[in-house]
Amino acid sequence: MSEVRISLEAARDLATRVLVRHRTAEHNARSVALALVAAEADGQKGHGLSRLPAYAAQAASGKVDGFAVPTVMARALAALRIDAAAGFAFPALDLARTELPALAARSGIAAAGILHSHHFGQAGYHVERLAELGLIGLVFGNSPKAIAPWGGSQGLFGTNPIAFAAPRRGAPPLVIDLSLSKVARGKVMVAADRGEPIPEGWALDAHGQPTTDPKAALEGTMVPMGDAKGAALVMMVEILAAALTGANFGFEASSFFSADGQPPGVGQFVIALDPAVFSGGAFDDRLKRLIEAMLAQPGVRLPGGRRLTARARAEAEGIAIPEALNDALLGLG
Amino acid sequence: MSEVRISLEAARDLATRVLVRHRTAEHNARSVALALVAAEADGQKGHGLSRLPAYAAQAASGKVDGFAVPTVMARALAALRIDAAAGFAFPALDLARTELPALAARSGIAAAGILHSHHFGQAGYHVERLAELGLIGLVFGNSPKAIAPWGGSQGLFGTNPIAFAAPRRGAPPLVIDLSLSKVARGKVMVAADRGEPIPEGWALDAHGQPTTDPKAALEGTMVPMGDAKGAALVMMVEILAAALTGANFGFEASSFFSADGQPPGVGQFVIALDPAVFSGGAFDDRLKRLIEAMLAQPGVRLPGGRRLTARARAEAEGIAIPEALNDALLGLG
Numbered sequence: 289m290s291e292v293r294i295s296l297e298a299a300r301d302l303a304t305r306v307l308v309r310h311r312t313a314e315h316n317a318r319s320v321a322l323a324l325v326a327a328e329a330d331g332q333k334g335h336g337l338s339r340l341p342a343y344a345a346q347a348a349s350g351k352v353d354g355f356a357v358p359t360v361m362a363r364a365l366a367a368l369r370i371d372a373a374a375g376f377a378f379p380a381l382d383l384a385r386t387e388l389p390a391l392a393a394r395s396g397i398a399a400a401g402i403l404h405s406h407h408f409g410q411a412g413y414h415v416e417r418l419a420e421l422g423l424i425g426l427v428f429g430n431s432p433k434a435i436a437p438w439g440g441s442q443g444l445f446g447t448n449p450i451a452f453a454a455p456r457r458g459a460p461p462l463v464i465d466l467s468l469s470k471v472a473r474g475k476v477m478v479a480a481d482r483g484e485p486i487p488e489g490w491a492l493d494a495h496g497q498p499t500t501d502p503k504a505a506l507e508g509t510m511v512p513m514g515d516a517k518g519a520a521l522v523m524m525v526e527i528l529a530a531a532l533t534g535a536n537f538g539f540e541a542s543s544f545f546s547a548d549g550q551p552p553g554v555g556q557f558v559i560a561l562d563p564a565v566f567s568g569g570a571f572d573d574r575l576k577r578l579i580e581a582m583l584a585q586p587g588v589r590l591p592g593g594r595r596l597t598a599r600a601r602a603e604a605e606g607i608a609i610p611e612a613l614n615d616a617l618l619g620l621g
Numbered sequence: 622m623s624e625v626r627i628s629l630e631a632a633r634d635l636a637t638r639v640l641v642r643h644r645t646a647e648h649n650a651r652s653v654a655l656a657l658v659a660a661e662a663d664g665q666k667g668h669g670l671s672r673l674p675a676y677a678a679q680a681a682s683g684k685v686d687g688f689a690v691p692t693v694m695a696r697a698l699a700a701l702r703i704d705a706a707a708g709f710a711f712p713a714l715d716l717a718r719t720e721l722p723a724l725a726a727r728s729g730i731a732a733a734g735i736l737h738s739h740h741f742g743q744a745g746y747h748v749e750r751l752a753e754l755g756l757i758g759l760v761f762g763n764s765p766k767a768i769a770p771w772g773g774s775q776g777l778f779g780t781n782p783i784a785f786a787a788p789r790r791g792a793p794p795l796v797i798d799l800s801l802s803k804v805a806r807g808k809v810m811v812a813a814d815r816g817e818p819i820p821e822g823w824a825l826d827a828h829g830q831p832t833t834d835p836k837a838a839l840e841g842t843m844v845p846m847g848d849a850k851g852a853a854l855v856m857m858v859e860i861l862a863a864a865l866t867g868a869n870f871g872f873e874a875s876s877f878f879s880a881d882g883q884p885p886g887v888g889q890f891v892i893a894l895d896p897a898v899f900s901g902g903a904f905d906d907r908l909k910r911l912i913e914a915m916l917a918q919p920g921v922r923l924p925g926g927r928r929l930t931a932r933a934r935a936e937a938e939g940i941a942i943p944e945a946l947n948d949a950l951l952g953l954g
C-alpha cells in the first residue's frame with residue numbers, strides 16, 4: 289500500500305479544511321484536527337486521520353453538530369457538568385481542560401462530567417495536556433457496545449478506555465492509556481479481511497461462547513482484558529462516564545462511524561489532581577524514584593514510550609498516511 | 622478441619638480484646654475489629670480474622686503503633702493529606718470517611734491521601750461506607766512488592782487493589798473490589814502446600830519466566846490481571862497510592878505479616894463524588910437502567926453478589942472460623 293508523507297502542520301490544516309467544508313465551525317474543526325493529528329503522530333492510527341471521512345460525513349448529515357458550543361450546565365466548587373451539545377467530543381474536553389486547572393489548584397482535586405458527547409479519540413491526549421500543566425489527570429470514557437457483562441452474551445458496554453497522566457520533572461508526562469477490551473476490535477476486522485483465525489480468548493460469538501472465527505467474533509462481543517476482573521472495571525467506567533454524567537450507555541449509543549441515526553451521546557469523566565497538595569511537594573522526587581527502580585530492570589519500558597518515539601519521528605519527518613486516504617481527504621477538503 | 626461458629630458481635634468483641642491486650646487503644650482496636658469481621662462476614666477470609674494474630678504481634682512489637690492517632694496534615698478545599706502515623710490503616714481510613722462527605726457535598730468531589738499506613742483489608746469496605754451515604758467512592762491502595770514491572774523479573778509493585786462503590790436506590794451499594802494480580806498469592810501458597818502445579822499465566826519465576834511450579838512462583842512474582850494492560854494499571858495505582866501520598870512504594874514496604882522491622886508505611890488514596898452534582902439528579906435512575914439491562918441477560922450476576930449473600934448468612938448464623946484460629950484468638954484475648 290503506497291503512502292504519502294505530509295507534515296503535521298499540513299495534516300492539521302487539511303483536517304481542519306475537510307471539516308469546515310462539512311458544516312463545522314472553524315474553531316471546532318481545529319480542535320478535532322489537533323487531536324486526530326496528535327493521535328496519528330503518536331502512531332495511534334485508529335484514532336487518527338482514518339476517522340476523518342466518517343467525522344465529515346456525520347457533520348454533513350447533522351448526526352454531529354459541527355457548530356455546537358459546549359457549555360457548563362452546572363458547577364460546584366470542584367465540579368463541572370459539561371454539555372457537549374451533540375458536537376464533536378474534543379471541544380467539550382477542551383472546555384474541561386481549560387476550566388479544571390484553576391479548580392484543582394484551589395481545591396486539590398476537581399472533575400468534569402461530559403454528556404451528549406462523541407468519540408474522544410486517544411484518551412491519553414486529554415490527560416497529557418493536564419499533566420503538562422503539572423496536574424495528574426484521569427479520564428474515563430464509554431463507547432458503543434462491544435463487550436458483554438461477564439457471563440452474558442450480548443454487548444452492553446463499550447471498550448471503555450481509561451487514561452492516566454502524571455507530570456515528570458525534566459521529562460514528558462507519563463501517560464497510561466488503555467481500552468478495556470483484551471485486543472482492539474480492529475484486529476478482529478483485519479483477521480476477518482484476511483480470512484485468518486483469531487486466538488482464543490479475544491472474542492465471544494453471539495451466543496457468548498469463545499470463538500476463533502473472526503466473522504463470528506464480529507457478530508459477538510470482545511473479551512475484556514483481565515476477564516472477570518476486567519469486566520468489573522468496564523462496568524465501573526460505564527458508570528463513571530455514562531451513569532454519573534447522564535450520558536447514553538454503550539447499548540444506547542449509535543455508531544461512531546455511520547452518518548445515520550441519532551447522535552451517539554456517550555460521556556466522559558475527567559479528574560484533575562494537584563499533586564503538591566496531596567504529597568506535600570514530594571511527588572516529583574517520588575515518581576522519579578519509582579521510574580528509576582522500574583528502568584533498573586532489564587527489559588522494562590515505561591508505558592507510552594513507543595508513542596513518544598513515534599511522535600518525535602512525526603515531528604521531524606511528518607506522518608505517513610495511505611495514498612487512498614490522502615486522496616480522499618484532498619477530495620473532501 | 623473443624624470449625625467454630627460465632628456471632629458477629631462476639632467476633633468483634635474478641636478481636637477488639639485481642640488487640641487491646643497487645644498494646645492497642647480501645648477505639649483503634651474497635652475500628653480494626655469492625656473491618657476484619659466485616660471481611661470475614663463477606664467471605665473475604667484473606668482480609669478477615671486470620672490476619673489478627675499477625676496484627677496483634679505487630680502491635681506488641683511496636684511495628685504498628687496501636688495508640689497512633691491519625692491526623693490531617695494538610696488540607697485544601699476538597700483535599701486532605703492524612704498521616705496514619707504508623708498505626709493500623711483502618712482508623713486513618715475512618716478519618717477520611719468522616720471528613721470526605723462534607724467536602725464532597727460542598728465541592729462535588731473530594732479526595733484524601735493517606736501515608737504511613739498499613740494493610741487496609743477489604744478495599745471495598747471503605748468505599749461501601751461512602752456509598753451508604755449517597756456518594757460514589759473510589760479507593761486505590763498499594764501493598765508490599767509482589768508484581769514486576771512488565772518485561773521485568775523483580776517484584777516492585779503490590780497487588781494494588783482498586784475498589785469502587787456506588788449508591789443504589791432501594792438496594793445495597795454496588796461494590797466492585799479487585800486486586801490487580803491475576804489470582805491471589807494465597808492460591809499459590811495453597812498449591813505449594815499441596816504439592817500441586819499452578820496453571821501457566823498465574824506467576825513468573827525469579828527470572829521473570831512463566832512457571833507452573835508454585836515454589837518457583839513464590840520466589841518470583843505474580844502476573845497482573847490483563848497482562849501488559851493490567852501492569853500499567855498496577856503502576857497507576859502505585860503512583861496514586863504511594864507517589865502521590867508520599868507513602869512507601871511496594872518495593873520499600875515491609876511485610877504486612879511479620880512483626881519485625883520497620884512499619885510498612887504504604888499508602889491509600891480515596892476519592893468521594895457526589896453523583897447529584899454531576900448527573901443533575903439522574904444518577905439513581907441511570908444506574909438502575911444499566912443494572913436492569915445487565916441482569917436481563919441469562920448468566921449475568923452483579924459484582925459483589927456473593928459477598929452480600931455471605932453477609933446475610935453471617936448476620937443470621939454468625940461466622941465459621943477454624944477451631945485452631947478460634948483457640949489462638951481466645952488465647953491472645
